[in-house]
Amino acid sequence: xxxxxxxxxxxxxxxxxxxxxxxxxxxxxxxxxxxxxxxAALFEKILLLQVKGIIxxxxxxxxxxxxxxxxxxxxxxxxxxxxNPDLISDEILEQAxxxxxxxxxxxxALVMRQMKLLYKHTAFGSDGLMMPNDYLAVVDSYSADDVxxxxxxxxxxxxxxxxxxxxxxxxxxxxxAVNLYFKQIPTGVAQPNFSRNIYTGGFTxxxxxxxxMTRLMFGWDVSRLTLADSATMNVLMxxxxxxxxxxxxxxxxxxxxxxxxxxxxGARTIRLLVVTDFEPQTLADIALEVINRICDEKVSEDVIAxxxxxxxxxxxxxYERSDDTALEKVWQMMGRGNMCNPRSCIEEIxxxxxxxxxxxxxxxxxxxxxxxxxxxxxxxxxxxxxEICEKLKTQI
Numbered sequence: 042x043x044x045x046x047x048x049x050x051x052x053x054x055x056x057x058x059x060x061x062x063x064x065x066x067x068x069x070x071x072x073x074x075x076x077x078x079x080x081a082a083l084f085e086k087i088l089l090l091q092v093k094g095i096i097x098x099x100x101x102x103x104x105x106x107x108x109x110x111x112x113x114x115x116x117x118x119x120x121x122x123x124x125n126p127d128l129i130s131d132e133i134l135e136q137a138x139x140x141x142x143x144x145x146x147x148x149x150a151l152v153m154r155q156m157k158l159l160y161k162h163t164a165f166g167s168d169g170l171m172m173p174n175d176y177l178a179v180v181d182s183y184s185a186d187d188v189x190x191x192x193x194x195x196x197x198x199x200x201x202x203x204x205x206x207x208x209x210x211x212x213x214x215x216x217x218a219v220n221l222y223f224k225q226i227p228t229g230v231a232q233p234n235f236s237r238n239i240y241t242g243g244f245t246x247x248x249x250x251x252x253x254m255t256r257l258m259f260g261w262d263v264s265r266l267t268l269a270d271s272a273t274m275n276v277l278m279x280x281x282x283x284x285x286x287x288x289x290x291x292x293x294x295x296x297x298x299x300x301x302x303x304x305x306x307g308a309r310t311i312r313l314l315v316v317t318d319f320e321p322q323t324l325a326d327i328a329l330e331v332i333n334r335i336c337d338e339k340v341s342e343d344v345i346a347x348x349x350x351x352x353x354x355x356x357x358x359x360y361e362r363s364d365d366t367a368l369e370k371v372w373q374m375m376g377r378g379n380m381c382n383p384r385s386c387i388e389e390i391x392x393x394x395x396x397x398x399x400x401x402x403x404x405x406x407x408x409x410x411x412x413x414x415x416x417x418x419x420x421x422x423x424x425x426x427x428e429i430c431e432k433l434k435t436q437i
Contacts, residue, residue: 042054042055042056042057042370043055043212043215045212045216047198047219047220047223047224048220048224049198049199049223049224049225049226049227049228050198050199050228050229050231051198051199051201051202051203051223051226052201052202052203053202053203053204053205053216053219054202054203054204054205054370054374055205055206055209055212055215056204056205056206056366056367056369056370057206057366057370058206058207058208058209058366059206059207059208059366059367060207060208061109061110061111061207061208062109062110062111062112062113062116062205062206062207062208063107063108063109063116063205063206063207063366063367063368064107064108064109064116064117064119064120064203064204064205064367065105065106065107065120065203065204065205065367065368065370065371066105066106066107066120066123066201066202066203066204067103067104067105067201067202067203067204067371067374068103068104068105068106068195068196068200068201069102069103069195069200069201069231069232069234070103070104070195070200070232071099071100071101071102071103071104072099072101073101073102073165074102074232075191076191076194077179077183077187077191078176078179079141079176079179079180079183080180080183080187080188080191081099081104081191081195082099082141082180083134083137083138083141083180083183083188084129084188084191084192085097085099085104086137086140086141087128087129087133087134087137087188088106088122088123088128090133090136090137090140091122091128091133092119092122092123092128093119094108094110094119095107095108095119095120095122095123096108098368101161105368105371106120106123107120107367107368108120113205113207113210113215113218114218114221114222116207117218117219117221117222117223118222120203120222121222121223121226123196124196124223124226126189126192126193129185129188129189129192130185131185134183134184134185134188138180138181141177141180142177142181145173145176145177146173151173152249152256152416153256155173155247155249155416156247156256156258156414156416159245159247159414160245160258160260160303160312160412160414162245163241163242163243163244163245163412163413163414164240164241164242164243164260164262164310164412165239165240165241166239166240166241166243193227193229194229194230194232195232196229197226197227197228197229197230198223198226198227198228198229199228199229199230199231200229200230200231200232201226202371202374203219203223204367204368204370204371204374205219205367206366206367206370238264240262240264240310240409241410242260242261242262242409242410242411242412243410243412243413243426244412244413244414244415244425244426244429245413245414245415246414246415246416246417246423247414247415247416248416248417248418248419249416253318254316254317254318255315255316255317255318255319255320255321255324255415255416255417255418255421256314256315256316256415256416256417257314257315257316257321257324257325257328257413257414257415257416257417258312258313258314258315258412258413258414258415259312259313259328259411259412259413260303260310260311260312260313260411260412260413260414261310261311261405261406261408261409261411261412262309262310262405262408262409263302263309263310263311263405264309264310266405268386270401271386271389272352272386272389272390272392272393273393273397273398273401274401274405275352275355275356275386275390275393276345276348276349276352276390276393276398277335277348277398277401277402277405278300278302278311278352279348279349279351279352279355280335280340280344280345280347280348280398281300281331281332281335281402282298282300283347283348283351284331284334284335285298285300285313285315285327285328285331286298288327288328288330288331289315289317289327292323292327294317294319294323294324294327295317296315296316296317296319296324297314297315297316297317298313298314298315299312299313299314300312300313300314310412311405312412313328315328320417320421320422321415321417321421321423322421322422322423322424325423325424325429329429329432329433332402332406332433333432333433333434335398335399335402335406336399336402336403336406336407336434338399339395339396339399340395340398340399341395342395344395345393345394345395345398348398349390349391349393352390353387353390353391356386356387356390406433407433407434407435407436408436409435410426410430410435411429411430411433411435413426413429
């Protein structure tokens with residue numbers, strides 16, 4: 042892995058080999074640390090309306106843009122377009138605002154968007170929560186000059202990391218290619234890194250008119266885990282997801298269950314979502330029972346072996362479907378500040394045992410206050426935060 046810096050201060054990393062070139066730009070701004078609410082999303086929408094061939098990842102405290110191509114110059118040229126101030130015109134600004142309006146008011150997805158928003162602001166204790174109409178009004182108030190000022194402040198060389206993967210070429214040739222497309226970008230000022238120690242947890246409940254489904258989210262802080270925990274965490278997640286699904290099936294409850302990493306790469310949580318037409322207290326009881334069983338009882342070797350195999354298959358499938366080594370390295374830089382080879386992590390999964398899973402489960406599920414978000418009929422009973430913590434034997 043090679044690292045160098047351009048004359049304007051932009052940091053560049055060649056992350057390693059992949060079949061085609063992948064160029065990732067990580068900008069130190071997102072919707073958590075943006076200077077004015079909604080302006081980061083507005084600028085991102087302007088970019089997506091005009092720059093073809095980039096894939097955005099909005100990570101809360103940073104924004105990543107990826108461009109891939111068999112030709113290095115074409116990949117770099119595509120990525121470099123995000124620094125073009127000419128992208129911001131009054132006409133495009135109005136198109137971007139309209140796109141955000143339509144997306145925000147889309148009825149079929151509105152409930153889940155509201156729930157995820159509530160989850161983020163509950164998990165990370167933000168005081169910037171805005172309801173959709175207030176958010177739209179703020180976004181609509183921004184002028185093209187406002188967006189240009191945002192771009193000039195955050196989209197500068199000193200506030201960006203450039204990560205590249207692809208067929209290896211001489212380092213001098215790589216430097217020449219990067220300089221050609223990025224040396225003209227103003228240095229600007231590096232913005233302070235956003236604190237990763239922002240997890241708070243807590244409980245939020247929302248009633249939705251005409252809602253017939255119960256939606257329950259649980260979340261736990263995993264931002265303090267290290268690379269040494271990665272393999273065990275993969276096995277724990279595979280095992281937990283399957284056991285929760287089985288528990289609901291055995292209870293005769295037809296439920297949609299999702300279990301995933303959610304958050305902001307460095308302020309991350311694991312999040313369980315259950316959607317069904319059952320009352321929420323029963324759903325909580327089933328999920329908490331599974332958690333306590335994993336924390337208090339060692340599972341059999343057969344269960345661990347199955348979870349290991351599932352975790353390995355999931356990782357292999359991910360990296361066989363995508364050669365995006367650059368994006369993987371960006372995630373590692375954001376989340377932990379150091380690098381690892383994904384293939385090495387896959388090999389480590391094979392050595393995870395039941396003791397390691399139990400110890401990590403206790404750290405994760407009982408080491409911090411959970412985040413709980415509930416969308417259900419207002420008359421349905423549910424536990425208090427203290428009752429949930431007591432049931433989990435939370436040690437905080």
